[in-house]
Each structure stands twice: as structure tokens, then as C-alpha cells.
Amino acid sequence: MVNKIFSVSDYNQTHKLIYIMGIKIKFPKSEYAKLKKENSYYYYKENNIDITTIPPAEGQIRDIQLANLALLKEMDFVCKQNNLDYWLDAGTLIGAMRHKGFIPWDDDIDTAMPRIYYEKIIDAFKKSSRNPDIYADYARDKNDNYMIKIQHKKCPYLFVDIFPFDDYGKETSTQEELEETKRIKAIIKSEINHSLSNEELKNKINQIMKTQIIQGNDFNKTFVWGIDYHHQWNNWFTHHDVVYPLKTISFEGYEFPCLNDPDAFLTRVYKNYMAYPSKIGFGHSAYAKLSNEDKHVIKELIRGL
Numbered sequence: 001m002v003n004k005i006f007s008v009s010d011y012n013q014t015h016k017l018i019y020i021m022g023i024k025i026k027f028p029k030s031e032y033a034k035l036k037k038e039n040s041y042y043y044y045k046e047n048n049i050d051i052t053t054i055p056p057a058e059g060q061i062r063d064i065q066l067a068n069l070a071l072l073k074e075m076d077f078v079c080k081q082n083n084l085d086y087w088l089d090a091g092t093l094i095g096a097m098r099h100k101g102f103i104p105w106d107d108d109i110d111t112a113m114p115r116i117y118y119e120k121i122i123d124a125f126k127k128s129s130r131n132p133d134i135y136a137d138y139a140r141d142k143n144d145n146y147m148i149k150i151q152h153k154k155c156p157y158l159f160v161d162i163f164p165f166d167d168y169g170k171e172t173s174t175q176e177e178l179e180e181t182k183r184i185k186a187i188i189k190s191e192i193n194h195s196l197s198n199e200e201l202k203n204k205i206n207q208i209m210k211t212q213i214i215q216g217n218d219f220n221k222t223f224v225w226g227i228d229y230h231h232q233w234n235n236w237f238t239h240h241d242v243v244y245p246l247k248t249i250s251f252e253g254y255e256f257p258c259l260n261d262p263d264a265f266l267t268r269v270y271k272n273y274m275a276y277p278s279k280i281g282f283g284h285s286a287y288a289k290l291s292n293e294d295k296h297v298i299k300e301l302i303r304g305l
Contacts, residue, residue, distance in 0.1 A: 017142075041105050045276045052274070057104045061286040063298050064107045064157060069252050070301035071150045071160045072109050074134045076256060082124040084117040087246055087257040089163055094273050097262055101252040107283030109160040115226065118164040121148060133297075136162075138202065144192050146201045147228040155297040157285040164226035166214060168237065172222050177237040180224075187212055188230045233269055 008018050018025040044054050057065060079086050088096055090110035095103040113121065125136040133153045140146045150160035172180070187208055196204060205228055213224065223243060225236040242261045249258035259265050266273040290298070 039105070039280070039282070041280050045280065051276055052098055054099075054104055056099075056101065057107075060288075060290070061105070061107050061283050063302065064283065064285050065102045066252075066305060067152075067155070067158050067298040067301040068107065068109045068160060069254075070305055071134055071152065071158055072111070072256070073254065073305070074129060074131060075111070075136075075150050075160055077130065078121070078124050078128045078136075079117075081128040082120065084113065084120060084124060085246060085257070086111050086113040086117065086162070087243070087259050088249060088251060090269075092251070093249075093258070093262055094266060094270065096249045096251040096256075096258070097266065098274055100250055105280055105282050105286070107285055110163065111160060112163045112165055114223070115164045115166050118148065118162060118226075121162065125150075138198065140198055140201065143230075144194060144196070144201065145229045146198065146205065147226075152297060152301075155294045157288050157290065157294060158298070158301075161229075163229055165223040165238070165243070166209060166226050168222040168224040169214065170221050171239075172237055174235070177235050181234060181236045184213060184224075184227060184236060185230070188227055192227075192230070235268065238265060238268075 041054065044051070056062060075086070078084075087093075088110070089112035091103055091106050091108070092110040095101055095106065122136045122138075125134070129135065134150065135153065136148055136150050138146055139149045139151065139159070147164070148162045150162070152158045191204060191208060192201065205226075208227060213227070220240050222240060223238045225231070225233070225238075242264050243259050245260055246257050247260060248255040249262065
């Protein structure tokens with residue numbers, strides 16, 4: 001009974017999770033908090049140094065960035081071989097716009113796809129991947145997000161997130177989008193929970209999307225963020241002409257697909273994305289304790305670049 005009211009548990013190698021009356025609070029372990037305080041990026045921020053001029057990451061976080069870049073390049077190859085649309089998204093898109101590559105303190109890669117292509121990516125990897133250890137499959141996190149990631153069989157710290165975009169099927173005003181986003185979040189809160197198995201969770205997502213959210217199948221109207229990942233953005237909607245026609249953007253010296261109007265997308269979601277964030281959150285695996293096999297896999301992927 002006490003655990004249902006209050007508990008403290010390990011969230012991952014660097015963070016603990018406090019649970020208080022249904023509220024989850026993630027906080028860094030003491031040794032990780034110390035490393036964060038010593039990180040030079042706080043110095044750059046405090047001294048108002050131009051964010052576009054700060055140097056790339058070094059050490060383990062840079063190695064993981066480059067290994068994830070190898071996964072992204074394989075995803076790019078598979079998508080081109082199978083005529084699947086995708087684009088850089090979220091923090092990866094900010095990195096491309098602001099740094100021409102990774103945000104220095106961020107080690108993961110975010111991409112997005114319309115649902116019609118998202119549902120084909122797993123089979124496309126089985127058919128076309130040049131590396132049998134790199135694959136696409138569903139993965140579930142501790143917040144019950146259940147979405148497809150590009151992963152590596154021999155290193156759990158490497159992945160590329162794929163966020164599905166669904167066709168909302170009609171034009172929307174900003175006020176309608178804000179109200180609909182609140183309604184979607186309420187549905188998720190009431191219907192998605194830890195008790196669901198992976199298969200039940202996947203079926204529940206499909207059921208909610210088809211019966212309570214999707215208004216039509218007009219690809220040329222508005223996209224709504226898929227509930228596979230229930231983030232905290234206030235507005236889950238993106239107009240079609242912000243996305244299409246896709247173009248390309250430079251990221252770590254390579255060209256990858258990009259939204260038609262990335263500035264409009266990022267400004268709506270993050271406001272001034274060219275400024276330092278209020279909190280500098282470090283990458284998923286920046287301070288993970290890598291095994292020798294993890295290090296070998298990362299080294300080989302970087303060599304392949």
C-alpha cells in the first residue's frame with residue numbers, strides 16, 4: 001500500500017524515479033549530478049556564448065552520437081530502397097538547423113514518418129538492411145510509449161526514434177488544435193497504463209487513433225502526432241505544407257530528408273530554438289557504463305562511417 005503512495009526506484013544507470021501519489025519525478029543520481037555541474041556547456045550558457053559556435057561533444061557522448069549516425073545512415077538507405085518518406089525531427093532537427101549536426105549534449109536521433117510509411121519500416125529493414133545487426137522494431141519505455149526504433153542487436157544504448165504522424169483529414173485553426181490536443185492527452189491518461197501488455201498497448205493505440213482521433217484520410221490536410229509517443233507539447237498538429245514537399249538538410253556532413261519549413265515547425269514547438277534551453281539535459285547514454293562489447297560495436301560503426 002505504501003509503494004502505491006510513495007516509492008523510489010532506479011530509472012536507469014544515471015537517474016532515480018520518485019513516485020508520489022501517481023506523480024513521477026525523475027532526478028539524477030548524486031555522481032551523475034556532479035558530472036552535469038562540471039560540464040562546460042553550463043559555462044557557455046552562463047557567459048552567453050553564441051550557441052552556434054560551441055564545439056561538438058567529446059568522449060563517450062561523441063562516440064555514441066557517431067554510432068547512432070551510422071544507424072541513421074542505414075535507415076536512410078533502407079527508406080530510399082523502399083520509397084519510404086521520413087525526415088529529421090525534434091532535437092535532431094534543431095541540431096541540424098543550429099549546429100549542422102548533433103546538439104552537443106544530445107546523443108540520440110529523432111525522426112518522423114507518416115503512418116502509411118511507418119507501418120512498412122520493420123519489413124523494409126528485414127528486406128533491405130545491409131547490416132544484419134541493425135533492425136527496426138517496436139520498443140516500450142517506462143512511460144508506456146510504444147513506438148518503432150532502429151536498434152542494434154549487440155548494443156542497447158544505440159537507437160533512432162521514429163515518431164509516426166497521422167492524417168487528421170481536415171484543416172484546423174490554432175484554437176481547435178490546442179483543444180483537440182488536450183482531449184487527446186485526456187484519452188491517453190485514462191486508457192493507457194502499465195497493466196497493458198505490449199500487444200494490448202499496440203491494439204489500444206490503433207483503436208484510439210481510428211475511433212477517437214482520426215477524422216479522415218486526406219493526406220493533403222493536417223498531420224497529428226501519433227499517440228504511440230505521448231509527449232507534453234501543447235499542440236500536436238502540423239499543417240501539410242509545413243511538411244511537404246520534403247527537402248534535405250546537412251547533418252554531420254551528410255544530407256538527410258527535412259521538412260519543407262523546419263523553421264515554422266521548430267518555432268511553433270520550441271519557440272526560440274536558436275537559444276539555450278532553460279535546462280541542459282544530457283543524452284540518454286552520455287554516462288552509461290558501456291561493456292567491452294558495447295565499445296567494440298560503437299567503434300566498428302564509427303569506422304564504417
